[in-house]
Amino acid sequence: MAGRAPVQPPLYLGRLKLDLSSGRRLVFRLPVGAVGLTDDAPGPFATRYCDILVRKDRISAITVRLDTPPRCQCEIPSGTGTASLPSCM
Numbered sequence: 001m002a003g004r005a006p007v008q009p010p011l012y013l014g015r016l017k018l019d020l021s022s023g024r025r026l027v028f029r030l031p032v033g034a035v036g037l038t039d040d041a042p043g044p045f046a047t048r049y050c051d052i053l054v055r056k057d058r059i060s061a062i063t064v065r066l067d068t069p070p071r072c073q074c075e076i077p078s079g080t081g082t083a084s085l086p087s088c089m
Contacts, residue, residue: 010040011070013052030054037064037072051087053078062088 011018014035018026032054038046050072052062061075074088 011049011064012038012040012046032056037070039070048085050074050085051078053087060088 013028014030016028020026030052035052035054037049037052039049041047047069049064049070050062052060054060063073063075065071065073072086072088074086076088078087080087
């Protein structure tokens, strides 16, 4: 049908599905380590949009733009990412 917006596939932060139906701002408490923002494709076929390095006693703010494809904007870049796969702290 003409004029319909494209449907955004579900996004996952690690194994946690992001539910944007209740609002556009989400807050998570994650264990220390690395976690990736991916789509819902199965296993090795999932597209990784960015990596987030969760550190102890640290608050991280990451903006996810729901463009096609989704993009991550890091408040604090980790320095290990690339232009196509940013890495945030």
